[in-house]
Amino acid sequence: MSDTDTVEPVRSIRAPARLEYRFTAGAAQSRFLRHLVEGKILAQRCPQCGKVYVSPRGACAADGVATREEVEVADRGTVTTFCVVNVKFAQQVLTIPYVSATILLDGADIGLMHLIQEVEADQVHMGMRVEAVWSPPEERGPTLESIRYFRPTGEPDAAYESYREYV
Amino acid sequence: MADTDVLVAPNILEYPYTRTVGPVLGRFMTGLRDGRIEGIRASDGRVLVPPAEYDPVTSESLDQFVEVGQAGVVTTWAWVTEPRPPHPLERPFAWALIRLDGADTALLHVVDAGDESKMATRMRVRVRWRDHRVGEIQDIACFVPEEGQ
Numbered sequence A: 001m002s003d004t005d006t007v008e009p010v011r012s013i014r015a016p017a018r019l020e021y022r023f024t025a026g027a028a029q030s031r032f033l034r035h036l037v038e039g040k041i042l043a044q045r046c047p048q049c050g051k052v053y054v055s056p057r058g059a060c061a062a063d064g065v066a067t068r069e070e071v072e073v074a075d076r077g078t079v080t081t082f083c084v085v086n087v088k089f090a091q092q093v094l095t096i097p098y099v100s101a102t103i104l105l106d107g108a109d110i111g112l113m114h115l116i117q118e119v120e121a122d123q124v125h126m127g128m129r130v131e132a133v134w135s136p137p138e139e140r141g142p143t144l145e146s147i148r149y150f151r152p153t154g155e156p157d158a159a160y161e162s163y164r165e166y167v
Numbered sequence B: 001m002a003d004t005d006v007l008v009a010p011n012i013l014e015y016p017y018t019r020t021v022g023p024v025l026g027r028f029m030t031g032l033r034d035g036r037i038e039g040i041r042a043s044d045g046r047v048l049v050p051p052a053e054y055d056p057v058t059s060e061s062l063d064q065f066v067e068v069g070q071a072g073v074v075t076t077w078a079w080v081t082e083p084r085p086p087h088p089l090e091r092p093f094a095w096a097l098i099r100l101d102g103a104d105t106a107l108l109h110v111v112d113a114g115d116e117s118k119m120a121t122r123m124r125v126r127v128r129w130r131d132h133r134v135g136e137i138q139d140i141a142c143f144v145p146e147e148g149q
């Protein structure tokens, strides 16, 4: 005998996907991550095109040459593009809406992705000047989470021309 | 740890998907929950297990369900010597295509044969149901060799 007439039929199934990786940061990124513990943002300059990469990957993607020269970049910069997160997902730490942005740090030639806080999501905009809010030294580790988030500095917006190449 | 050492960290991506199954697979899954295996009859008379929503030849919608047997024949198989965490069994097992009695197509599932030497193409196997069934393919815990082989 079947229960199908009285019991709700199956309409959905659980189909979780789980991918377990072991991420190896590499030499350049490991040095970058360790400098975060000291409150410093380490980048590398390409000997050919002169571009400054953060986080550094040990080579220039455009020229294919090793980037051995290390330079420190500022912990403040300009929002080049951003995304307002309005969708809930599992293991979400922040309350929505919140803003994830690409920040062109002063002295860098590539954007760094991080959170923007201490400002309403709908106030974040391209060209906005922001600065890092670091965790207290004793809580820092070799992780980008040592920077808790970025917040507006209150400076006037950067001119579009100053970051148009990076959008 | 020296400053030159390379940092390594686990990076786990998880997507907790729920998939809607539609009326045809929904009925198949409901059958599994009830301990029954249902296929669907195609326009050429063949019984497809698991059931397809549309005829593989004519593309027309299919709705003629047919219950099939709970035992069948292994048509091909691959032995897994070292099961990995997501696998259905922790001991070595076979992935197999199994054509159930009354079906014309084969179902991909697991054969718990104990040892690779017990596996053979054309061997007969029987369903072993899971104790608590919820309406998913894992309600069939595995297939096991039929006795007397």
Ligand SMILES: [Zn+2]
Pocket (backbone or CB within 6 Å): A046, A047, A048, A049, A050, A051, A060, A061, A062, A063, A064
């Ligand atoms: Zn370069």
